[in-house]
Amino acid sequence: MFRDTVSALCHTVVEERCLAGIGSAAPEANSVVQFVLAQHARMPDFLRAPVVVLTLMFDLQCILKHGAPFRRLDCDQRIQHVRDWRLSRLGFRRDFVRLYESLAVLGWHSMKERCQ
Amino acid sequence: MDLNTITPTVLVTGAAGWLGLSLVQALVRGLADHPDLATPFAGRVRCLVLPGQDTAALRKIGGAVEIVEGDVRNSGDCTRFCSGASGGILLHVAGIIHPKSVKEFYSINLEGTKNLLAAAQEARLKRVVVMSSNSPIGCNPHRDHLFDEESPYNPYMGYGRSKMLMELAVKEAQKAGQLETVIIRAPWFYGPNQPARQALFFQMIRDGKGPIVGDGLNPRSMAYTDNLAQGILLAALVPKANGEIYWIADERPYTMCEIMDTIERLLETEFGQNCAHKRMRLPGIAAAVAWVVDKSLQSLGLYHQKIHVLSEMNKTIACSVAKAKRELGFRPTVSLEEGMRRSLSWMEENGQKL
Amino acid sequence: MAFDEGALSVSGHKGRHAVDSGFRTEVLVIGSGPGGAITAAYLAEAGRSVLLVEEGPNLALESCEPFSLDEMVQKYRNGGLTPALGRAKVAYVEGRCVGGGSEINSGLYHRTPAEVLARWGSEFQLQAASSAEMEAHFQAGERDVSVSYLPGPAPAASLKLHEGAVKLGWKSMEVPRWFRHEVAADGTAAPRGVRQSMTKTFVPRALAAGARLLASTRVLRLRRDGGGWLATGERADGVRVEIRAEHVFVCGGAVQTPALLRRSGITENIGNSLQLHPTVKIAAGFGEEVNSREMGVPVHQVKQFSPRLSFGCSISSAPFLALGLIDHPSRVEAAAHWRRMAIYYAMITPEGRGTVRTLPGFRDPLVRYRLTDTDLRNLADGVRKLGEALLAAEATILFPAFGGAPVIRRQDELQRLPNVLPAARSNLMTIHLFSSCPMGENRRVCAADSFGRVFGQPNLYIADGSLLCTAPGVNPQGSIMAFARRNVLKFLGKS
Numbered sequence: 001m002f003r004d005t006v007s008a009l010c011h012t013v014v015e016e017r018c019l020a021g022i023g024s025a026a027p028e029a030n031s032v033v034q035f036v037l038a039q040h041a042r043m044p045d046f047l048r049a050p051v052v053v054l055t056l057m058f059d060l061q062c063i064l065k066h067g068a069p070f071r072r073l074d075c076d077q078r079i080q081h082v083r084d085w086r087l088s089r090l091g092f093r094r095d096f097v098r099l100y101e102s103l104a105v106l107g108w109h110s111m112k113e114r115c116q
Numbered sequence: 117m118d119l120n121t122i123t124p125t126v127l128v129t130g131a132a133g134w135l136g137l138s139l140v141q142a143l144v145r146g147l148a149d150h151p152d153l154a155t156p157f158a159g160r161v162r163c164l165v166l167p168g169q170d171t172a173a174l175r176k177i178g179g180a181v182e183i184v185e186g187d188v189r190n191s192g193d194c195t196r197f198c199s200g201a202s203g204g205i206l207l208h209v210a211g212i213i214h215p216k217s218v219k220e221f222y223s224i225n226l227e228g229t230k231n232l233l234a235a236a237q238e239a240r241l242k243r244v245v246v247m248s249s250n251s252p253i254g255c256n257p258h259r260d261h262l263f264d265e266e267s268p269y270n271p272y273m274g275y276g277r278s279k280m281l282m283e284l285a286v287k288e289a290q291k292a293g294q295l296e297t298v299i300i301r302a303p304w305f306y307g308p309n310q311p312a313r314q315a316l317f318f319q320m321i322r323d324g325k326g327p328i329v330g331d332g333l334n335p336r337s338m339a340y341t342d343n344l345a346q347g348i349l350l351a352a353l354v355p356k357a358n359g360e361i362y363w364i365a366d367e368r369p370y371t372m373c374e375i376m377d378t379i380e381r382l383l384e385t386e387f388g389q390n391c392a393h394k395r396m397r398l399p400g401i402a403a404a405v406a407w408v409v410d411k412s413l414q415s416l417g418l419y420h421q422k423i424h425v426l427s428e429m430n431k432t433i434a435c436s437v438a439k440a441k442r443e444l445g446f447r448p449t450v451s452l453e454e455g456m457r458r459s460l461s462w463m464e465e466n467g468q469k470l
Numbered sequence: 471m472a473f474d475e476g477a478l479s480v481s482g483h484k485g486r487h488a489v490d491s492g493f494r495t496e497v498l499v500i501g502s503g504p505g506g507a508i509t510a511a512y513l514a515e516a517g518r519s520v521l522l523v524e525e526g527p528n529l530a531l532e533s534c535e536p537f538s539l540d541e542m543v544q545k546y547r548n549g550g551l552t553p554a555l556g557r558a559k560v561a562y563v564e565g566r567c568v569g570g571g572s573e574i575n576s577g578l579y580h581r582t583p584a585e586v587l588a589r590w591g592s593e594f595q596l597q598a599a600s601s602a603e604m605e606a607h608f609q610a611g612e613r614d615v616s617v618s619y620l621p622g623p624a625p626a627a628s629l630k631l632h633e634g635a636v637k638l639g640w641k642s643m644e645v646p647r648w649f650r651h652e653v654a655a656d657g658t659a660a661p662r663g664v665r666q667s668m669t670k671t672f673v674p675r676a677l678a679a680g681a682r683l684l685a686s687t688r689v690l691r692l693r694r695d696g697g698g699w700l701a702t703g704e705r706a707d708g709v710r711v712e713i714r715a716e717h718v719f720v721c722g723g724a725v726q727t728p729a730l731l732r733r734s735g736i737t738e739n740i741g742n743s744l745q746l747h748p749t750v751k752i753a754a755g756f757g758e759e760v761n762s763r764e765m766g767v768p769v770h771q772v773k774q775f776s777p778r779l780s781f782g783c784s785i786s787s788a789p790f791l792a793l794g795l796i797d798h799p800s801r802v803e804a805a806a807h808w809r810r811m812a813i814y815y816a817m818i819t820p821e822g823r824g825t826v827r828t829l830p831g832f833r834d835p836l837v838r839y840r841l842t843d844t845d846l847r848n849l850a851d852g853v854r855k856l857g858e859a860l861l862a863a864e865a866t867i868l869f870p871a872f873g874g875a876p877v878i879r880r881q882d883e884l885q886r887l888p889n890v891l892p893a894a895r896s897n898l899m900t901i902h903l904f905s906s907c908p909m910g911e912n913r914r915v916c917a918a919d920s921f922g923r924v925f926g927q928p929n930l931y932i933a934d935g936s937l938l939c940t941a942p943g944v945n946p947q948g949s950i951m952a953f954a955r956r957n958v959l960k961f962l963g964k965s
């Protein structure tokens with residue numbers, strides 16, 4: 001569930017922030033997911049579990065609002081949910097989105113550069 | 117480069133089946149869709165068919181087609197099939213999707229493949245291309261996800277597990293170092309040479325009984341048989357494919373709704389059918405129930421085709437063909453509408469009734 | 471002689487719980503960054519038996535592209551995901567490989583400013599460290615790592631900032647670096663050269679003089695053992711390692727050194743006064759191309775407001791630019807124009823302090839850091855002044871990198887920037903950490919004496935960035951190198 005949510009989240013970030021003006025589906029999103037999961041495993045050990053818990057919260061919180069966990073939403077709804085957290089008044093939500101966004105954006109752009 | 121320059125013999129299992137026939141046809145007549153495959157293969161094409169299977173269509177293809185009767189479950193048959201074909205390339209597309217019991221999954225997909233690999237190694241074949249499917253990988257974690265060749269195993273029930281073990285057996289054989297291997301993973305395929313039961317699907321759509329589970333917007337990768345044949349033949353041909361896995365499918369996945377809408381439109385506008393313009397809509401829970409039932413049945417060693425298909429109806433099963441395009445030069449030229457058009461024309465020409 | 475993971479075979483293949491206790495040495499040096507590598511080299515060259523232990527892998531400087539994702543994965547601690555927690559989080563990064571931070575840094579060299587040394591002398595009672603007394607150590611370091619100016623033109627983005635500052639009448643300078651320039655400049659890009667990291671200089675020097683290197687091995691704890699020390703550690707493959715040494719130099723960097731000492735029960739003034747240089751960034755767009763793949767390292771720094779504020783240009787590759795725009799989600803498309811963009815930083819010398827603590831049951835230490843209100847004001851001032859210089863350099867658009875920041879196109883729009891950087895959305899980072907175990911004779915605050923001898927712990931020394939009494943306000947490696955040399959010569963009785 002954690003991995004699936006991370007995957008859905010990374011795809012959302014790539015869709016919203018990386019693909020603008022680039023067009024067709026870029027399967028590199030999968031490599032981004034792998035990179036992000038690998039980075040999660042490298043994090044300071046005492047932060048790993050809290051991040052997993054927060055990720056699951058992020059996923060399940062959608063059920064209240066959209067009737068399905070984040071993983072099951074379509075991309076537009078997911079972008080909306082990410083925005084909600086990004087603009088949240090709660091700092092931990094903003095930090096959460098920022099963590100994944102930074103990793104996914106850095107990963108995606110680095111991989112893109114490597115492809116060229 | 118074409119196949120004629122690398123091998124005198126191509127061996128095809130499951131040759132009298134749906135995909136096998138298309139493959140042998142593509143081989144013997146050439147595939148106009150791809151420059152490297154356009155030249156007909158002039159060498160021997162040795163075909164394995166089940167004893168008693170109808171081979172009329174296969175014989176009609178012409179060329180240097182040899183027919184060998186046998187069953188992959190029988191290692192003697194495999195040895196006989198491969199013998200004297202040193203340097204040949206084996207395209208192993210025989211497999212079972214809808215068996216009578218779960219045991220058949222293993223005996224055919226796994227044991228059968230092992231038998232063939234052993235026989236191929238003994239007969240000093242050059243390369244074996246093995247047909248696998250999406251099932252060892254399961255369903256995508258979310259709708260806009262595409263599987264690639266790095267995606268981890270997550271087999272979907274008995275069939276998926278048997279194919280996963282089959283892939284692992286192929287990797288073992290590859291490691292042994294005497295045989296080149298390539299694994300092709302294909303999703304749902306469609307196209308000419310289909311068995312008569314497929315007509316049922318078209319009839320359901322025409323009669324307003326095309327089943328849509330959930331919102332029907334879940335993407336599914338599909339492979340038109342000639343696209344698939346192209347991928348398999350490129351896997352046979354391209355040197356660097358050795359040891360690799362490739363997803364082969366149409367350029368992009370389609371949603372369930374798009375698939376049914378396309379068929380409906382073709383039936384009405386090009387094949388003179390009156391359509392009911394309705395779908396049989398089932399709530400997502402139906403698939404969930406079917407999933408539970410299917411799983412329970414399979415755990416008892418039983419298999420029920422309709423329940424199994426229903427359980428998968430609302431799942432996303434989509435893959436990326438980027439690696440095949442990049443490394444094999446794969447060019448899936450036929451897409452859903454054209455592929456379905458050709459399927460329907462073939463049905464008409466071959467007297468399958470809608 | 472260099473050992474690496476696989477090469478170690480004291481008694482053949484080891485299982486997961488195997489123990490390798492065959493190590494004895496006169497001096498154990500823990501950590502191979504600038505502090506450790508220099509210490510090890512001087513010791514070995516003086517004929518001492520030296521074992522240099524490094525947690526990270528032994529990789530060539532060329533094993534990856536500088537400032538790339540691969541580098542992050544191979545050579546950064548925790549893949550670069552290390553936050554200092556507090557009201558404003560500060561993301562910091564450290565090297566974790568043979569050579570430590572010197573393998574991943576920009577190579578910008580500064581001596582410790584004279585007034586900083588003077589302050590260390592008065593506040594921390596740091597002895598024998600006046601400018602005059604440090605002179606020889608600075609000179610030696612500059613020679614040993616070839617500190618030099620760019621032989622050709624500087625990168626365009628770096629010059630832009632310089633241009634803007636000069637227009638405003640501000641002091642701006644080219645900073646020299648530890649680089650060897652072998653290839654002639656070609657005009658557009660910065661001339662290529664080889665960074666004189668520790669694996670290019672002091673690590674090979676130490677090895678040539680007979681030091682042994684044990685890479686991929688982390689020291690977990692130190693225990694007194696007779697007159698000397700017993701260090702227990704763990705190799706990357708899980709094998710436990712035991713090392714007996716007469717003297718131990720701890721050189722793990724400003725976070726890991728206090729963590730190791732605290733885990734070993736040595737806590738007095740250890741890890742209580744971590745300092746760093748908080749940095750806030752601006753991505754700037756120009757009307758012309760200022761960036762290229764071969765841009766290299768920018769070398770100019772604006773020192774008009776130093777030590778309170780310093781400005782410079784950061785690594786501005788396309789991926790970093792995309793990252794730099796993350797607080798401007800509606801401007802994703804801007805990243806496509808990366809050739810006309812570059813990233814700049816404003817760095818402060820803060821009042822804030824931090825702590826390093828170990829958490830029972832966890833490997834990684836907890837780092838906390840608290841910025842003061844003055845720091846947040848200075849950061850906001852830094853953004854505004856940096857913006858001013860960039861607009862003076864004809865930047866057409868500025869994207870300050872903190873949450874809720876306005877996009878700025880004209881001088882008058884700089885007023886829209888806050889006077890105090892909002893702590894919770896500040897998005898700060900740093901690559902400079904120090905002062906977690908300050909040196910000096912002031913026993914109230916210092917962890918070690920004026921030469922790095924840990925108080926109350928015979929034969930135990932610190933020799934890395936942790937010793938710097940306060941944030942120097944300039945890039946720190948020059949200071950770390952000079953003090954490492956000074957202190958090891960003292961140990962050897964040569965000064």
Ligand SMILES: Cc1cc2nc3c(=O)[nH]c(=O)nc-3n(C[C@H](O)[C@H](O)[C@H](O)COP(=O)(O)OP(=O)(O)OC[C@H]3O[C@@H](n4cnc5c(N)ncnc54)[C@H](O)[C@@H]3O)c2cc1C
Nearest residue numbers: 501503505525570571575577578689722723934935945947
């Ligand atoms: C991206 C970046 C750019 C920078 N740019 C500049 C610049 O331009 N100019 C400048 O002056 N400074 C710069 N710095 C800062 C500079 O690199 C550091 O200040 C310097 O490397 C610190 O040296 P050190 O010896 O204190 O510790 P480090 O370089 O951090 O070395 C410590 C080493 O000890 C190892 N270690 C830690 N704990 C253990 C243990 N328990 N067992 C075994 N080994 C251990 C670590 O893995 C590490 O390799 C930069 C830093 C970074 C990250």
